[in-house]
Amino acid sequence: MADFGDKRAKDAQLRAQINEKLVKSGERERLKNELRKRLIECGWRDQLKAHCKDVVREKGLENVKVEDLVAEITPKGRALVPDNVKKELLQLIRTFLSQQSTF
Template sequence: MRSSINQKLVESGESERLKDILRTRLIECGWRDELKAHCKEIVKRKGLEHVTVEDLVAETTPKGRALVPDDVKKELLGRIRTFLAQQST
């Protein structure tokens, strides 16, 4: 079911529109700046020579997901539901 929904989103171009909306909302709420500061803290703590991209991804992914505001999640979920309702009619 999930792959079918994802396929519909991609084929229609809705996936890209949703990504753009998400990117904009995350910038507006300060999520991007907060995660950027978190990355800088990691690099400062470990030292530039001892940090890899994989390290940053592993350490920032859980925090990044936790920092996404509930209203942003709800907005995107609502847009996906609306899209699916329009597809079924």
């Protein structure tokens, strides 16, 4: 089992390095903006907004805390992201990394 822990630690370290490179280059912000644009275009934002309204209506405004609403809608929000949007974002990240000399 130590190998599994080592792999997880290495994966976490690699993710941290990639994130650092994305942040320092400004690419992370550009990717966030692109993702935001694509999610609006595909209707994801409207779907999630409608789900939030349903949850608030169901529980009553006075009974809903922001933290609870976020916890409830996050899984649905992730599930609603279209596969093609996920693939496009992943491809943009891969392209960026392939252009970097250290990856």
